[in-house]
Amino acid sequence: MMTVSNRVDFFQGLKVGLPIGIGYIPIAVAFGLLAKSLAIPNIVGVLMSLVIYAGASQFIGVNLLVVGASFGDIVITTLLLNLRHFLMSATLSQRVETNISKPWRALLAFGVTDETFAVSVLQKQDKLSRYFVLGLNAIAFAAWNFGTWLGIFFATGVPEIIKTSMGIALYAMFIGLLIPHVKKSKPVLVVAMLAVIINMLMYWSAAVLGVSNGFSIIVATIVSAAVGAGLYEAGEGEVER
Amino acid sequence: MNLIYLVLAMAAVTYIPRMVPLVILKNVRLPRYLNRFMTFIPYAALGALIFPGVITSTGSGHMGAGIIGCLTAILLAWLETNLIFVIAGGILGAFLVSVLF
Numbered sequence: 001m002m003t004v005s006n007r008v009d010f011f012q013g014l015k016v017g018l019p020i021g022i023g024y025i026p027i028a029v030a031f032g033l034l035a036k037s038l039a040i041p042n043i044v045g046v047l048m049s050l051v052i053y054a055g056a057s058q059f060i061g062v063n064l065l066v067v068g069a070s071f072g073d074i075v076i077t078t079l080l081l082n083l084r085h086f087l088m089s090a091t092l093s094q095r096v097e098t099n100i101s102k103p104w105r106a107l108l109a110f111g112v113t114d115e116t117f118a119v120s121v122l123q124k125q126d127k128l129s130r131y132f133v134l135g136l137n138a139i140a141f142a143a144w145n146f147g148t149w150l151g152i153f154f155a156t157g158v159p160e161i162i163k164t165s166m167g168i169a170l171y172a173m174f175i176g177l178l179i180p181h182v183k184k185s186k187p188v189l190v191v192a193m194l195a196v197i198i199n200m201l202m203y204w205s206a207a208v209l210g211v212s213n214g215f216s217i218i219v220a221t222i223v224s225a226a227v228g229a230g231l232y233e234a235g236e237g238e239v240e241r
Numbered sequence: 242m243n244l245i246y247l248v249l250a251m252a253a254v255t256y257i258p259r260m261v262p263l264v265i266l267k268n269v270r271l272p273r274y275l276n277r278f279m280t281f282i283p284y285a286a287l288g289a290l291i292f293p294g295v296i297t298s299t300g301s302g303h304m305g306a307g308i309i310g311c312l313t314a315i316l317l318a319w320l321e322t323n324l325i326f327v328i329a330g331g332i333l334g335a336f337l338v339s340v341l342f
Contacts, residue, residue: 018325019324047245047248052255053255083258089258089263090263091282094279100267109256109260112263171310172327174291175314195285217289221289
């Protein structure tokens, strides 16, 4: 079933995904601890990480549950938070190898997160092998679920100060992914800065605008990518991958 | 039992936005403008994902830790050190500020 070259791609995916996995574990532990402390049944906490597999949604979901939000509100909030993945999946769909069957695409789609998306599409090769993306997604998914179990069943005595410091891990990874490209390409710098400015303005006026965090990320991403695509014609500002 | 239905509904609305474009946009050739738009998406998304989230990532009471951790990570990333060191440096910077202040 798996040829030698597929296996090489898969292991390459695991390797490239390792920093994501390392970043996920403390956050997933924190999720497990939170679910436990809010008296969410263990099986529900475990199931959330298995089938929802979206950090922010899970945190907000259990919080909303505890404050007594309706199921409808929780589901709609979850949808709004995750609409940005629509954009990411659309981008990824142009980067995976073209001869992949629909079931394969449906499988790879389950693993799309902010982190696996960013790491996959910033790879140098033009077309990504399905086994590479599978390996990358698999290690992130495994780490997220492993961390959830740790949080629910084992981690009771992790000092608060360590937990809060680990909260920065994934942001540091995003920084590590973005900065080298910003250094090399002015169009990338302009687009990224524009996204930062739009998102910060929307974030700080959230009370007035009444927009969720997930929605402002979508708007900032679309607007700045659209401006970039308009400003920089191919050739003079060829975006470097 | 009701909670299980809630989790399944949350799973559905999380999966659908991930799945639809990947399955539907199969072998579509996009116009050039849209193609450039797509190449900018990762950088735009990363910018928006990082700021301002990173500043409050260590808890709203520890914004100093978030800022110092962020600056440490930016410096290490600028020097193009390995991703693992960028992450470790960010955590260490945030940790030291939390311990010292």
